[in-house]
């Protein structure tokens with residue numbers, strides 16, 4: 228461990244985690260082509276419409292490699308928590324979330340889609356034309372032990388998949 232890192236999770240997250248005093252490990256890109264496992268503050272309780280996922284596995288997507296290499300379009304501020312795709316289980320649900328409950332196994336969709344365009348409203352976020360950013364490439368990804376995301380960006384893992 229390299230000690231506590233300063234990570235852009237958002238003021239709300241940093242204040243709440245600091246108040247709770249919890250910490251967790253996160254896989255972070257600290258410089259081009261240099262990844263470290265660091266200790267960071269745990270996220271706060273999920274907000275309304277959010278879920279908190281306990282990450283069990285992250286994939287190595289080609290986007291992760293682009294970010295690791297520091298390719299020109301991978302505009303981000305380092306250090307950055309990496310991890311573009313992940314699977315895990317629901318740890319907590321925020322107010323108003325009825326699509327899942329703690330313990331459910333899920334995969335997470337890392338594109339921060341608009342949620343309001345025709346494609347998003349039809350549940351086809353992968354066709355969204357207004358993607359704000361990509362988790363793990365531009366903003367905090369799925370590299371920490373716990374991640375809060377909008378509940379509509381998680382999908383249940385079918386029971387017959389081990």
Ligand SMILES: [Zn+2]
Nearest residue numbers: 341344347355
């Ligand atoms: Zn959209």
